[in-house]
Amino acid sequence: MKIAVIGGGITGLSAAWELQKRGIEYTLLEASDRWGGKVISSKLELKNGAHFLVEGGPDTLITRKPEAWDLAAELGLLDQVTDPGSETSGTYVLDQGSLHPIPVSPSRFFSTPLLTLRGKLRMLAEPFQPARRDDEDESLANFVRRRLGQEALDKFIGPVLGGIYNTDPETQSIMVSSPIMREMEKDGGGLFMGALLRAFRAPKKKTGRPRFVSFKNGLQTLTDELSRQLTGDLRLNSRVEKITRAGSGFNIFITDGTTIHADGIILTTLANQTSGMIQEISPAAVQKLEAIRHQNIGTLSLVYLDSDIPSEPVISGLMIPRREKRMIDAVTFTTRKMPERSTAGYSVVRIFIGGGAPEMVDFSAPQLIEAVQKELAGLFGITAVPQTWTSFRWQNGFPQAEVGHLKRVDEIEKLLPRSLALAGSSFRGIAVPDCIRQGREAAAKLSETDAFG
Numbered sequence: 001m002k003i004a005v006i007g008g009g010i011t012g013l014s015a016a017w018e019l020q021k022r023g024i025e026y027t028l029l030e031a032s033d034r035w036g037g038k039v040i041s042s043k044l045e046l047k048n049g050a051h052f053l054v055e056g057g058p059d060t061l062i063t064r065k066p067e068a069w070d071l072a073a074e075l076g077l078l079d080q081v082t083d084p085g086s087e088t089s090g091t092y093v094l095d096q097g098s099l100h101p102i103p104v105s106p107s108r109f110f111s112t113p114l115l116t117l118r119g120k121l122r123m124l125a126e127p128f129q130p131a132r133r134d135d136e137d138e139s140l141a142n143f144v145r146r147r148l149g150q151e152a153l154d155k156f157i158g159p160v161l162g163g164i165y166n167t168d169p170e171t172q173s174i175m176v177s178s179p180i181m182r183e184m185e186k187d188g189g190g191l192f193m194g195a196l197l198r199a200f201r202a203p204k205k206k207t208g209r210p211r212f213v214s215f216k217n218g219l220q221t222l223t224d225e226l227s228r229q230l231t232g233d234l235r236l237n238s239r240v241e242k243i244t245r246a247g248s249g250f251n252i253f254i255t256d257g258t259t260i261h262a263d264g265i266i267l268t269t270l271a272n273q274t275s276g277m278i279q280e281i282s283p284a285a286v287q288k289l290e291a292i293r294h295q296n297i298g299t300l301s302l303v304y305l306d307s308d309i310p311s312e313p314v315i316s317g318l319m320i321p322r323r324e325k326r327m328i329d330a331v332t333f334t335t336r337k338m339p340e341r342s343t344a345g346y347s348v349v350r351i352f353i354g355g356g357a358p359e360m361v362d363f364s365a366p367q368l369i370e371a372v373q374k375e376l377a378g379l380f381g382i383t384a385v386p387q388t389w390t391s392f393r394w395q396n397g398f399p400q401a402e403v404g405h406l407k408r409v410d411e412i413e414k415l416l417p418r419s420l421a422l423a424g425s426s427f428r429g430i431a432v433p434d435c436i437r438q439g440r441e442a443a444a445k446l447s448e449t450d451a452f453g
């Protein structure tokens with residue numbers, strides 16, 4: 001039995017890893033000239049030798065979902081894991097042009113001007129709201145509105161969740177992005193009681209794992225090590241054009257003119273890339289794949305002298321709701337979170353683009369830096385020219401899991417042969433641990449002989 005894995009991002013690499021562990025022959029096909037997909041760590045250097053480690057895509061991994069940690073352990077990478085600190089410490093939200101700290105502590109909650117007294121009381125009344133116990137999907141916005149009120153949604157929970165998922169909370173599926181919140185409501189009747197119940201039932205064991213992790217030399221450590229330890233047939237610069245059925249298996253046509261035969265396929269490309277490859281397998285599945293929306297996304301990392309960055313307020317991140325109509329979506333002061341990634345005396349600022357102003361991913365370099373500098377001047381008073389900068393951009397590269405998404409994915413899978421599996425960020429979760437899980441599960445599924453029945 002031979003399996004072809006298409007796409008060499010974290011999902012494809014994880015699928016190949018699982019196949020290898022199960023002793024199954026595989027070919028891994030990646031269109032570009034590098035492994036890792038959106039996992040990309042890069043080094044910037046100035047003429048004076050100052051150097052910086054920046055991430056183009058993901059920069060931290062949540063450990064509540066254990067798949068990335070477990071994979072790092074299997075690969076022998078735990079000695080390289082670092083703790084980047086909690087996601088919300090020092091995080092601000094932009095509201096009507098002003099910066100406000102996200103009220104995460106009780107004292108911040110009571111003193112914040114971000115919420116009115118009425119809005120705060122509504123949030124405190126969360127335990128008394130009627131609970132929904134079915135398994136039907138709803139939008140993130142609807143859930144927050146029901147449990148915590150419109151103000152909490154508008155003023156900080158919406159911007160934070162919208163920022164994390166680079167999406168509009170009004171359309172985002174809660175069952176994909178935060179199923180744990182619905183589980184807490186189902187178990188405990190609400191978020192507050194659900195959290196208490198969880199703490200009571202499973203008192204926090206000391207796992208020795210920070211809540212979020214990264215790697216000393218960047219997240220690409222994980223994908224680099226995976227590709228290094230994979231011993232199968234690995235092919236870069238191999239863009240798959242189309243797949244056709246051939247007997248009980250498949251023929252895979254690569255743009256360089258070669259054709260590969262495989263008994264099973266794991267497609268780890270985005271839904272909007274996958275749809276083009278399987279036109280001859282299932283036009284009905286293609287139609288449903290094309291209905292999954294993808295948004296533009298990109299990041300810029302800009303290096304400044306410390307003295308160019310105002311010292312107050314001490315911000316580690318800023319979430320920008322779409323209603324603020326800015327050209328950028330979020331800002332991370334990377335050096336404040338991970339000072340070890342930068343030569344002393346410099347600050348690295350990372351900007352997220354593509355949500356509020358999708359056209360930014362198509363800007364020329366001078367247009368892009370000009371637009372970003374204008375925003376940084378307006379938001380933080382940073383007027384200096386960066387010492388150096390770099391950008392990473394993905395057109396239609398960020399899947400949007402809208403309400404009903406999981407049902408649609410189930411339907412797509414039913415339309416495809418069982419020996420052709422889908423995995424990756426367009427399907428059952430976008431975070432890196434979700435992608436690892438999906439890649440490995442697809443490999444496990446195909447390794448069962450009845451997938452070929």
Ligand SMILES: Cc1cc2nc3c(=O)[nH]c(=O)nc-3n(C[C@H](O)[C@H](O)[C@H](O)COP(=O)(O)OP(=O)(O)OC[C@H]3O[C@@H](n4cnc5c(N)ncnc54)[C@H](O)[C@@H]3O)c2cc1C
Pocket residue numbers: 006007008009010011012029030031032036037038039056057058059060061062238239240241268269270273297298299394398423424425426430431432433435
């Ligand atoms: C800016 C940004 C920040 C993020 N931050 C985080 C974070 O902090 N934490 C977190 O957990 N997640 C984060 N994510 C999400 C996470 O990084 C991605 O969902 C995940 O890396 C996707 O991996 P993948 O392998 O499924 O897809 P991709 O990385 O997109 O890989 C797909 C691969 O398929 C290849 N390909 C495409 N077409 C073909 C073809 N025809 N033939 C062969 N190969 C093809 C592509 O070249 C690519 O290498 C972030 C994402 C972005 C963009």
